[in-house]
Amino acid sequence: DQQVKQNSPSLSVQEGRISILNCDYTNSMFDYFLWYKKYPAEGPTFLISISSIKDKNEDGRFTVFLNKSAKHLSLHIVPSQPGDSAVYFCAATTQYDKIIFGKGTRLHILP
Amino acid sequence: DTAVSQTPKYLVTQMGNDKSIKCEQNLGHDTMYWYKQDSKKFLKIMFSYNNKELIINETVPNRFSPKSPDKAHLNLHINSLELGDSAVYFCASSQDRGRGYEQYFGPGTRLTVT
Numbered sequence: 001d002q003q004v005k006q007n008s009p010s011l012s013v014q015e016g017r018i019s020i021l022n023c024d025y026t027n028s029m030f031d032y033f034l035w036y037k038k039y040p041a042e043g044p045t046f047l048i049s050i051s052s053i054k055d056k057n058e059d060g061r062f063t064v065f066l067n068k069s070a071k072h073l074s075l076h077i078v079p080s081q082p083g084d085s086a087v088y089f090c091a092a093t094t095q096y097d098k099i100i101f102g103k104g105t106r107l108h109i110l111p
Numbered sequence: 112d113t114a115v116s117q118t119p120k121y122l123v124t125q126m127g128n129d130k131s132i133k134c135e136q137n138l139g140h141d142t143m144y145w146y147k148q149d150s151k152k153f154l155k156i157m158f159s160y161n162n163k164e165l166i167i168n169e170t171v172p173n174r175f176s177p178k179s180p181d182k183a184h185l186n187l188h189i190n191s192l193e194l195g196d197s198a199v200y201f202c203a204s205s206q207d208r209g210r211g212y213e214q215y216f217g218p219g220t221r222l223t224v225t
Binding site: 045046101 | 115151152153154155156159167169201203212213214215216217218219
């Protein structure tokens with residue numbers, strides 16, 4: 001039973017354009033939503049989070065949007081750069097509890 | 112300076128053997144974790160320790176035993192290895208349980224059981 005779903009296994013975006021990665025969740029008790037980035041042969045790196053009481057959080061080129069009614073969140077990267085090519089994991093948790101990760105979306109930034 | 116380190120990076124062993132993976136963090140964090148990433152790429156938590164105390168113990172065979180000698184170290188010992196144990200194992204740490212969503216991961220240990 002996947003509580004966090006990333007339905008797109010991969011995504012290709014032209015350099016300089018906007019990358020939009022999507023994620024759906026089923027558990028309405030989650031109160032933090034996260035994005036982690038992973039390069040090959042490395043561990044995941046925390047990228048950005050959003051609390052369930054907010055609908056947007058921005059950090060430089062990265063913005064996460066949360067739509068609680070739709071149980072959907074998205075990560076926007078603008079402008080996309082070659083170094084953004086990686087696997088992006090969506091994740092969710094409640095405070096003091098374990099993180100539930102999605103399966104990941106591989107983002108390819110094309111030159 | 113490596114924040115979260117794991118040894119070994121690669122481990123190839125035969126079924127039935129016992130092996131250990133070591134993890135150390137130099138971030139001064141209170142909480143450490145072990146994750147398993149299987150062939151389907153799901154990243155799932157196995158254990159979590161807070162100040163050497165076990166706080167999360169998922170449904171994991173009891174052949175897996177974590178040990179935390181101090182809050183900077185969390186080792187994973189696996190007895191009687193099986194083919195299905197082949198995976199990448201990640202260690203992670205977080206400042207404390209309250210900020211458990213922001214975790215720092217090690218580079219992973221790729222375990223292959225033949």
